[in-house]
Amino acid sequence: MWATIKFLGTLFISFIAMIGALGAENPFPLFAVAWGIWIIFIVSLRPRREKELDKEQLIREILDKL
Structure with missing residues (x-):
């Protein structure tokens, strides 16, 4: 979810900069x-x-030990 918000913010800022x-x-x-x-x-x-x-990798290591 956070990556989507950052993507939309990046898209908005770059769009405004290009229009400017x-x-x-x-x-x-x-x-x-x-x-x-x-x-x-x-x-x-x-x-x-x-x-x-x-x-x-940590989860795989733990599961392998079990």
């Missing part, structure tokens, strides 16, 4: 915001996957 870049005299800072927010979103998802994998 259409009418801006210098659009490159807004392009940087739009792409930067996607990079932050992707990076924020990576540790969560690693933690889930660690939990799955």
